[in-house]
Amino acid sequence: GATPPADRVHALEGRAEYHHTDTERPTPEDVLAALGKRGADVVLAEGGPTFNGQLVDSGLIDELCLSISPHLVGGGSNRIVNGSEAAIPAELRLDRLLEHDNALFARYVRA
Incomplete structure (x- = not known):
């Protein structure tokens, strides 16, 4: 390179x-x-939609952590994951959901 x-x-x-x-x-x-x-043996990836899409396309996502804030922000239409629509990962299940100061913190793992 x-x-x-x-x-x-x-x-x-x-x-x-x-x-x-x-x-x-x-x-x-x-x-x-x-x-x-x-x-x-554990890697936390905090990528944007394109990098997350590469991980999904490669089948390398074992869990997904989402933070939901009570603030509205505008912008482009990018999703959490941009990539091949054919490479949707296995079903995820909610492992835990925490709330603090009106924010939600969700952890999903492969079902």
Whole structure:
């Protein structure tokens, strides 16, 4: 893949690990395999709709956590997951639902 500017890599020193890949855009499977080699057996992905869609398309979503705030915000029509409509994950079931300060926090897991 492309090599990032040295100053960007240097800025991460002591705060994060940098790992160079052989491909320009590694797949979610590539990333999880690399993390697994480093001992990560649980990965929390806080991506946007496109990245979440890649995870869904690859069958890599085991649970979904949603925060629902009592504030209305306008914007584009992106969903939580943008991707292939054919790659809808297995059914999810509600594992827990918490409420605090008029906000809801839901955790869904594969059924």
